[in-house]
Amino acid sequence: MKQEKKHSNVLLKPLINIVIGADSMKIDTKELQNNWKHYTLTNDSGMEVSFLNYGGIITNIMVPDKNGLVENVVLGYKDYNDYRTNPNFFGAIIGRVAGRIQDSSFELNGETYSLTPNEGKNHLHGGQNGFHQVIWNATPFQTASSIGVKLKHESPDGEGGYPGELVVTVTYELTNDNQLIISYEGTTTKTTALTLTNHSYFNLSGNLQNTIHNHHVTMDSHRFIELDQSLIPTGQLLDVTDTPFDFVSGRNLTDGIESTFKQNKIAGNGYDHYFLFDQQKKENVVVKEANSGRVLTVETDQPGMVMYTSNGLDDNLALAEGPSKPYLGICFETQSSPASLHHEGFPSVVLLPNEKYESRTVFSFGVDSYI
Structure with a gap:
């Protein structure tokens, strides 16, 4: 069945447009202002995943419904400039610590570390200058059955109040099985707190036609x-x-x-x-x-x-x-x-200097005509 696409996310006109890969499986790169880049991964089935190097923000995920209609299934701004503040963390990489840290402080090895509060007296999703607001170094890649981009960021010792110089890599990989694989890696020079995630808001109705009540x-x-x-x-x-x-x-x-x-x-x-x-x-x-x-x-x-x-x-x-x-x-x-x-x-978020942080989450998209 031929797939019809309904694109709706509007971005600023690109300065440069670069396409890597074959006509079906490809990586489209739009170079925007202020060193921002917008990547679109397209697999052989026509599924698309789009994201910025700024915050690693996923702006679109285009997948078919049971009738073959391809629509967006994540929330994103109409104007990409609204991602500069992004108080709802739409689609972003969250770190160093995803979630809320009580009283914006924690103790490791007998030493207390104070963080910047950004939700009352508490610290949420890495703070105001968390990983959702940095420009990540991006390296596209392609394999026989997938395409993706490896995002890398180096966070200095003491940034946001967190101990340790941290090197983090987040990989977005789209397979021909309509799987978005997000892989995380990290190393630190000091004992620190680290747990990373992605903050995409999913809505499977397509193009936000309905709320999620009946998901x-x-x-x-x-x-x-x-x-x-x-x-x-x-x-x-x-x-x-x-x-x-x-x-x-x-x-x-x-x-x-x-x-x-x-x-x-x-x-x-x-x-x-x-x-x-x-x-x-x-x-x-x-x-x-x-x-x-x-x-x-x-x-x-x-x-x-x-x-x-x-x-x-x-x-x-x-x-x-x-x-x-x-x-x-x-x-x-x-x-x-x-x-x-x-x-x-509770599951620990402590990372030691001699350890490597590794995590992997797979989002698989399909259809069931008999729901």
């Missing part, structure tokens, strides 16, 4: 981290049984969005919680959207993830397909838990 999520998790009123982990793991947090057999997101369950209310009527994976299934998360038939599968070697249902998304942002509003996207932030900096029993 059906199945998750390999029986436990999640309890939050206080400031969305800071209390140190308690809660069982999902008989709660709207039980996705083991699958449920629609609307169950939690419309729930009166305390933890859903604390998150602003939805989810913004760390789920600990049971590690019993290869597929950690499966998401289905009935109207489009699109299916997203998440597989990762990380111990868990934060699932965020865009409860606090403003309704006045100019996105590629129209104005933003709450519940327009869902994030699957695969990572370790920053709660481990203040509480025992």
Whole structure:
């Protein structure tokens, strides 16, 4: 079936346009102003993944629905200049530590490190000058069955308050099986805190036609981290049984969005919680959207993830397909838990100088005509 494409993300006219690869599988590079570059990976099936070297921000993911119609399934700004501040972290690489660090401080080896607060008294997603706001060095590559770009950043010792000179590499790789593979590597000169993720907001309806209320999520998790009123982990793991947090057999997101369950209310009527994976299934998360038939599968070697249902998304942002509003996207932030900096029993975010940080998450896109 011939695939029809509906592109909607508008970028500034490129200064230079470079194409690497064959007509089907290719890497298109647009050189923009201020040393920004916009890359588009296209596989043999016509799936596309577009992103900036600024913040490693994924701006578009174009995939077909059950009828072959190719549409965008992530949130992105209409004007790429809006990514300069990007308070919602659309599509960005998050670091050094993804998530919230209580009181913007932590202790390692008997020494206390103070970070810059950017959400009340707490530190969120690496702070105001986190990895989402740096220009990454980019190197395109191509294999027999995939194409991609390797992004590299060197963070100096003490940047943002974090110890250690850190060298980080994040690779975006698109395969001919419609898989987006995100791989992370990092080394440090001092004991430090590090857990990286990508903050894309997914909406499988295509071009933001509907909210995510009826996205059906199945998750390999029986436990999640309890939050206080400031969305800071209390140190308690809660069982999902008989709660709207039980996705083991699958449920629609609307169950939690419309729930009166305390933890859903604390998150602003939805989810913004760390789920600990049971590690019993290869597929950690499966998401289905009935109207489009699109299916997203998440597989990762990380111990868990934060699932965020865009409860606090403003309704006045100019996105590629129209104005933003709450519940327009869902994030699957695969990572370790920053709660481990203040509480025992959680997946550690500590990286030692003699260690190598390595992580891999695979987002696979498909269709199911019988949803």
